[in-house]
Amino acid sequence: MARRVGVIGVGNTPYTSAKRETRERSEIGRACIKNAIDFVGNGLTLSDIDAVYYTTVDGFEGTQRPDRTMDCLAKGTNAPVYFVNTGGTSGGSTIKDAYRAVASGLYDIVVVYGAGSLIATKNAQQILNSASPPLIESKSGIGAIHIGGFYLNKYKSDYGITDLDFATVAAKSHKHAKNNPFAHIRKGYTVDEVLASPMLVSPIRMLEVCPVSSGACSMILVSEEKAKELSETPVWIKAASSITNSFTTAYREFKGFEMLEVLANRIYEKAGIKNPLEEIDYAEVFNPFAGFELLEYEALGFCGKGEAPHILHDGITDLGGKLPVNLSGSTLCTNSGVAASLTRQAETCLQLMGKVEGGRQVENARLGLAHTWGGNMGQFDTLTLFERD
Structure with a gap:
């Protein structure tokens, strides 16, 4: 029978622009892991770690040997290092793999971490654009933002969604990122400022696009026995799953995130939601x-099709609402590639532990959902449900 698996530690580093980064990837990796171990306390040391799960997208880092990041951490501990690369969903995929390793009894204490610096690549965006299907899209210069525009223009056409709706959800993230000490973009842009920012690819404006960030995030996963020994506020993994779609665009109508909806229904059924x-x-x-946040509300079953702006404007997904979403400031304000997808898991756990900084804490949160999205067209999704006793 699978063992219960808990999250007992979270570590972050402050994020900055990849072009302004002065720290090496190994440096921010060490820092976030140290922060996670210090978060736990109770005598936990690096030598207690049974295994390390490292989430990486090699191409973004301009290297085929990301394992060298861990040399200084794994020496002398005999801890095996695993590498997980599923693009933008790498953080969620790594949590899933580490969870299964602990649940199976293979390990008792594991570290999961991602350290994205992007300093070794001249232009990470060009690398991301190469993920477009090579037959037509890649050769014509179509990248992630263009395909994002396909989804959002279809959404506007089908349901009468407005630029104000997109600007409002962007301003919600910017508002909360301002109070997140680890976030990259902390300007607190308003709805009017978002609407006044330049249009990049219709209907997406400059302040509705994530930055290229550098920083690191880590989490410590343990068996139930170790969780009770080391932590007073463990968060348990209730369910974790993923889904993959086709790489091609030819058949797509861009009518929302259909595969995410399939995945959500599967994980809800498993968890009894x-x-x-x-x-x-x-x-x-x-x-x-x-604007993707609105499409995700609908795919995740928070509301019906075309109804996401209503729950947004009613404050349901803001602090104090029935289901707050992205109070970290989200990927929109901090995007270091793989660490950004791991951060979705870490922020959810911090909320359930009651240890969020900056006045963003949700009162008495007991069940949390973390989502990651990968590929220029959202070919990959992961979902993880966390709960506390």
């Missing part, structure tokens, strides 16, 4: 473009 809006207390969703 009947009404996500009523039962989930907090969610972190992956929104490299602000």
Whole structure:
């Protein structure tokens, strides 16, 4: 029988622009892991770690040997190092793999971490654009933001969604990022400022697009026995799953995130969730473009099709609402590639532990959902449900 698995530690580093980064990837990796171990306390040391799970997208870092990041951490501990690369969903995939390793009894204490610096690549965006299908899209210069525009223009056409709706959800992230000490973009841009920012690819404006960030995030996963020994506020992994779609665009109508909806229904059934809006207390969703958050509300069953702006404007997904979403400031304000997808898990756990800084804490949150999204067209999704006793 699978063992219960808990999250007992979270570590972050402050994020900055990849072009302004002065720290090496190994340096921010060490820092976030140290912060997670210090978070736990109770005598936990690096030598207690049974295994390390490292989330990476090699191409973004301009290296084929990301394992060298861990040399200084693994020496002398005999801890095996695993590498997980599923693009933008790497953080969620790594949590899933580490969870299964602990649940199976293979390990008792593992570290999961991602350290994205992007300093070794001249232009990470060009690398990301190469993920477009090579037959037509890649050769014509179509990248992630263009495909994001396809989704959002279709959304506007089908349901009468407005630029104000997109700007409002962007301003919500910017408002909360201002109070997040680890966030990259902390300007607190308003709705009017978002609407006044330049249009990049219709209907996406400059302040509705995520930055290229540098920073690191780590989490410590343990068996139930170790969780009770080391932590007073463990958060348990209730369910974790993923889904993959086709790489091609030819057949797509860009009518929302259909595969995410399939995945959500699967994980809700496994967890016994009947009404996500009523039962989930907090969610972190992956929104490299602000409007994606609205599409994700609908795919995750928080509301019906075309109804996401209503729950947004009613404050349901803001602090103090029935189901707050992305109070970290989200991917929109901090996007270090793989660490950004791991951060969705970490922020959710911090909310359930009651240890969020900056006045962003949700009162008495007990069930949380973390989402990651990968590929220029959202070919990959992961979902993790966390709960506390």
